[in-house]
Amino acid sequence: MEIKEFSSTTAKKQLMLLADFGRQLTGETDFDKLLSVIATQISKIIGVKRCFIFIKDDKNKEFWSKIARGKGLKHTEIHLPLNGDSIAAFVGRTGNTVNIQNANENTTFSRALDRITGFKTNSVLAIPLINKEGNIIGVFQLSNKKNNKAFDGNDEGLLKLLASLAGTNIEIAALYNEVQLANLETIYRLAITAEYRDQYDTKAHLQHISEICHKLAKDLNFNDGDADIIKNASMLHDIGKVAISDSILLKPGKLTEDEYNRMKMHAIYGGKILESAKSKILKIAYKMSLYHHEKYDGSGYPFALSGVHIPIEARILSVADVFDALCMHRVYKRPWSEQKAYEYIVDHSGSDFDPEVVQAFKRIFDDVKKMYYVKIKK
Numbered sequence: 001m002e003i004k005e006f007s008s009t010t011a012k013k014q015l016m017l018l019a020d021f022g023r024q025l026t027g028e029t030d031f032d033k034l035l036s037v038i039a040t041q042i043s044k045i046i047g048v049k050r051c052f053i054f055i056k057d058d059k060n061k062e063f064w065s066k067i068a069r070g071k072g073l074k075h076t077e078i079h080l081p082l083n084g085d086s087i088a089a090f091v092g093r094t095g096n097t098v099n100i101q102n103a104n105e106n107t108t109f110s111r112a113l114d115r116i117t118g119f120k121t122n123s124v125l126a127i128p129l130i131n132k133e134g135n136i137i138g139v140f141q142l143s144n145k146k147n148n149k150a151f152d153g154n155d156e157g158l159l160k161l162l163a164s165l166a167g168t169n170i171e172i173a174a175l176y177n178e179v180q181l182a183n184l185e186t187i188y189r190l191a192i193t194a195e196y197r198d199q200y201d202t203k204a205h206l207q208h209i210s211e212i213c214h215k216l217a218k219d220l221n222f223n224d225g226d227a228d229i230i231k232n233a234s235m236l237h238d239i240g241k242v243a244i245s246d247s248i249l250l251k252p253g254k255l256t257e258d259e260y261n262r263m264k265m266h267a268i269y270g271g272k273i274l275e276s277a278k279s280k281i282l283k284i285a286y287k288m289s290l291y292h293h294e295k296y297d298g299s300g301y302p303f304a305l306s307g308v309h310i311p312i313e314a315r316i317l318s319v320a321d322v323f324d325a326l327c328m329h330r331v332y333k334r335p336w337s338e339q340k341a342y343e344y345i346v347d348h349s350g351s352d353f354d355p356e357v358v359q360a361f362k363r364i365f366d367d368v369k370k371m372y373y374v375k376i377k378k
């Protein structure tokens with residue numbers, strides 16, 4: 001009576017967790033986050049002390065622990081040879097399930113994992129992770145249930161169910177990842193096109209600006225996803241320069257007033273190129289390119305916006321852009337020292353720049369300096 005009661009509540013609980021699992025997986029298109037969600041959910045549903053997701057790497061002929069969850073595994077990355085005698089390699093090679101009740105008595109497998117992690121494995125349940133085409137792409141490996149019992153047929157069925165649910169999502173996320181990488185590459189190449197005419201070191205400039213924007217965004221408490229978007233979008237801020245003629249852009253000396261007025265149009269052109277973009281990253285890039293020469297006190301261009309009327313992404317970029325422009329060689333100026341450029345930014349806090357962004361810049365400056373030392377050493 002009591003036992004029946006217990007198992008029916010357990011079943012109910014598992015069913016709810018399962019529904020939750022489905023919900024959490026849907027819509028998660030970030031590959032890394034998806035695996036992390038899967039590992040958390042599987043550990044919770046089956047109740048295990050350790051959970052690994054090994055990914056097959058044919059190039060390096062190994063399985064490596066993309067996910068390693070459990071006590072003492074925080075920064076551990078485990079690499080097991082494809083043809084070795086670890087459990088993961090066996091499952092990954094053969095596609096068989098391995099369910100070991102008492103690892104101490106089992107002599108088939110090496111204790112490779114325990115040796116690496118200093119953990120005593122009592123029971124292990126491992127199944128292959130298979131994609132739509134039926135190819136093995138990795139291995140789920142659980143060890144030691146929280147209730148110290150061995151894995152039973154229920155657990156095995158449940159893990160297989162979860163893995164097959166996860167498999168489709170993992171594949172979608174992997175595809176999405178690839179599309180996203182292709183997107184970023186396109187953005188990067190576009191950005192280079194816009195910048196290469198007037199700069200000796202386009203790549204370094206883009207890298208500096210995007211890194212500084214990323215650090216500023218993180219310091220200003222943007223979440224990781226948004227900080228990444230700001231980082232990547234920032235590379236397009238001067239895309240409007242493609243529409244500025246060489247005679248102005250490459251002029252070695254100071255611009256006349258008329259030339260400078262035409263130069264200022266690059267912000268408008270950038271806005272035109274990126275306006276009504278659909279993706280989040282290009283929407284941010286739109287704001288950055290249109291507003292990055294606005295100044296906090298309203299003395300900038302093209303609209304003389306001030307304060308919070310200037311989108312925050314543009315206020316962030318403005319600090320990064322001016323700092324790096326000062327430090328870099330330009331056809332019209334010599335590079336400044338990082339210290340002098342830093343003082344310029346601080347001096348123009350509240351007039352040109354948002355004081356809160358300048359405060360953030362002060363906090364990250366030690367980190368920023370390191371990027372420039374690397375450049376000099378090369």
Ligand code: C2E
Pocket residue numbers: 198248249250251252253254255263293321322323325326330331332333
């Ligand atoms: P950029 O070279 O990428 O510079 C971006 C911003 O950094 C400038 O925006 C300005 O705010 C700051 N900056 C760069 N160099 C200096 C400097 O020597 N002193 C000071 N105080 N600030 C500096 P700005 O002024 O709106 O210029 C926008 C773009 O117009 C520049 O982008 C550059 O492509 C062009 N430009 C500006 N001045 C000249 C110039 O005298 N000669 C030429 N050939 N181009 C210029």
Ligand code: SIN
Pocket residue numbers: 085086087088103109110111112113114115121124
């Ligand atoms: C392995 O996968 O290397 C074996 C795990 C264990 O030591 O029990």
Ligand code: SIN
Pocket residue numbers: 292293294295300318322348352
């Ligand atoms: C900006 O135009 O956004 C920065 C202002 C400056 O210091 O020239």
Ligand code: FE
Pocket residue numbers: 237238266292293
């Ligand atoms: Fe600009």
